[in-house]
Amino acid sequence: MKRREFLSAGLLGTLALSGCMPKLKVEQRGEYRYEIRLQAADFELIPGTQTPGLGFNGQYPSPIIRAKQGRPVIIDVINELDEPTTIHWHGIRIDIAMDGVPFLSQKPIMPGEHFRYEFIPPDAGTFWYHPHMNSVVQLGKGLVGLLLVEEADSSQFSPEDYAADLPLMLKNWHLNDDGSFKPLSIPRYAARMGTPGNYETINGLNRPAMTVPANAWVRLRFANVDNTVVYKLRVKDRPAYIVSIDANPLSEPKPLEHHSIGSGMRVDIAVKTPAAGEEIVIENGKGRLYFEFMRLRAEDRPLKKATATTAPMPLPNPLSEPELDKAEKKYFVFEWEGAVTPADKAGKSKHAFWTINRRAWEGMGPNNIPEPLAKLDLGKSYIFDLKNNTPHMHPIHMHGVMFKVIKSNKKNIEPFFTDTVLMEKNERVQIAFVADNPGRWMYHCHVIEHMKTGLMGYIEIS
Known part of the structure; x- marks a missing residue:
C-alpha cells in the first residue's frame, strides 16, 4: 500500500511521521515545552501536486501539541511569515493574556518576532489552535493544528483504556487540479454559508484508511478545522458512541446515529473494532445522502489493557455549574x-x-x-x-x-x-x-x- 492510502495508527494514532512532530521537551517538574514556527511551505495534498500553503513548522498536517490536564505548557511561537499573526488556543480556559486575539489580549506577533504562550490547561480533551489575524487566508492555507490534553491521573479512567487514540483533523481545501489555490472567499458566498472548498481531507489525506487494533475500543477525535463546512458524521452499520463534545465528556456514552460539527467544533467517538481483517466505514452526510469519508481496518495487535465491556468514559472537567434560578x-x-x-x-x-x-x-x-x-x-x-x-x-x-x-x-x-x-x-x-x-x-x-x-x-x- 502507498503511504497516502494506508497509515498506521500505531504511532500514538497521530497519522504522522516523526518529522511532523514539534520538538517536545518534558521537564522533570512536569512542564511541556514546544517551539513552533509559522512558515510558508509547499504541501502535497492532491497526489503528485504541490500546494503553496502556510504551515506550522512548515508542515501539513500540523504538529500535534500534547499536554496534560493541570500541567504547565510553554509554547514559543516564531513568526516567519511576511505578515503579523497571533495564535488562539480554541476551547482552552486560560488567562486572557494568552488568548491570542490581536489588540484585545496581545500585540500582534510581527514578522520575525517571537511570543511565548504559557498556560495550565484546567480541562482535558480535544482542542485546537489557529491564528486570529487575516483568518480567511492564514487558516485557509493550512495554519490549523490539534492540541490534545490528556486526562489527569485517575484510578477511574486512563487514556490507555482505549487501545488507539486517533486525532482526525477535518479540512476542505479550495484547490485547482494542479494544487494551486482557488479564491478562499467570494462575497456572494460569504453572504450565505461561506465559500465552499472542493477537496476534503482528514489529516491532509482524501478518504484515508488506517489500521487499528482488532476487538478493542478506540477513540476517534474528530476536529473540524475548516473555515466553512459542517460535517455530519456517522459510523456505517456498526454501534458507536459519543463520549465527549468539544472536550466535555458526557455523563454516559450516547449511541451515535449521526452528529453534526460546524467549524471549530469537535466530537470524540468511541467504537469497538471488529475482528482482524474486517473494516469500519465512517461516512459524512451531505443533504440526505451519506458518502464514505474514511475507513478503519482492524489488525491483530497486542493490547496493553483488557478491553472494557462498555465505552471507557473520561471524567468530567472541573466546570462551575450556573445557578439558573439566579441567572x-x-x-x-x-x-x-x-x-x-x-x-x-x-x-x-x-x-x-x-x-x-x-x-x-x-x-x-x-x-x-x-x-x-x-x-x-x-x-x-x-x-x-x-x-x-x-x-x-x-x-x-x-x-x-x-x-x-x-x-x-x-x-x-x-x-x-x-x-x-x-x-x-x-x-x-x-x-x-x-x-x-x-x-x-x-x-x-x-x-x-x-x-x-x-x-x-x-x-x-x-
Whole structure:
C-alpha cells in the first residue's frame, strides 16, 4: 500500500511521521515545552501536486501539541511569515493574556518576532489552535493544528483504556487540479454559508484508511478545522458512541446515529473494532445522502489493557455549574444585514453581511477597541438567549468560558457543556454559564467569512 492510502495508527494514532512532530521537551517538574514556527511551505495534498500553503513548522498536517490536564505548557511561537499573526488556543480556559486575539489580549506577533504562550490547561480533551489575524487566508492555507490534553491521573479512567487514540483533523481545501489555490472567499458566498472548498481531507489525506487494533475500543477525535463546512458524521452499520463534545465528556456514552460539527467544533467517538481483517466505514452526510469519508481496518495487535465491556468514559472537567434560578438573561439576535458598504476611508470595498443585535463588527486596532456586546460581573451566572434570524447555520463560539446548552426551540436538548453551539436556521437556543474568567473574550460565528464580515464581537467579564 502507498503511504497516502494506508497509515498506521500505531504511532500514538497521530497519522504522522516523526518529522511532523514539534520538538517536545518534558521537564522533570512536569512542564511541556514546544517551539513552533509559522512558515510558508509547499504541501502535497492532491497526489503528485504541490500546494503553496502556510504551515506550522512548515508542515501539513500540523504538529500535534500534547499536554496534560493541570500541567504547565510553554509554547514559543516564531513568526516567519511576511505578515503579523497571533495564535488562539480554541476551547482552552486560560488567562486572557494568552488568548491570542490581536489588540484585545496581545500585540500582534510581527514578522520575525517571537511570543511565548504559557498556560495550565484546567480541562482535558480535544482542542485546537489557529491564528486570529487575516483568518480567511492564514487558516485557509493550512495554519490549523490539534492540541490534545490528556486526562489527569485517575484510578477511574486512563487514556490507555482505549487501545488507539486517533486525532482526525477535518479540512476542505479550495484547490485547482494542479494544487494551486482557488479564491478562499467570494462575497456572494460569504453572504450565505461561506465559500465552499472542493477537496476534503482528514489529516491532509482524501478518504484515508488506517489500521487499528482488532476487538478493542478506540477513540476517534474528530476536529473540524475548516473555515466553512459542517460535517455530519456517522459510523456505517456498526454501534458507536459519543463520549465527549468539544472536550466535555458526557455523563454516559450516547449511541451515535449521526452528529453534526460546524467549524471549530469537535466530537470524540468511541467504537469497538471488529475482528482482524474486517473494516469500519465512517461516512459524512451531505443533504440526505451519506458518502464514505474514511475507513478503519482492524489488525491483530497486542493490547496493553483488557478491553472494557462498555465505552471507557473520561471524567468530567472541573466546570462551575450556573445557578439558573439566579441567572441574569442577555439577548442576542444574529441577523443577515445583506448590504455591501461601498468603500472604507481608503477607498477599498468593505463587506458587512452579518450583525449581532443589529451591529456589525467594526474591527479593532492598537488605539481602537470597540465597545463590548455585553459587560458581565465576575462570578455571576448568566443565561444568553441566542436567536438565529438567518436561513443559514452558525457555529457560535465564545472564548474563555465553557457554557451549558440548556434549551432549543427546534430540538430536544439534554443539557451539555461546550464552547461552540451549532445553530440551525431560525433556531433559538439558550446557553448558561458562570462568568468566572475575567477578561475581554471574543464571541463570534466560527464560519470565518461570517466572522470577518460582521458576525463577531466580544463580552467583558470584570
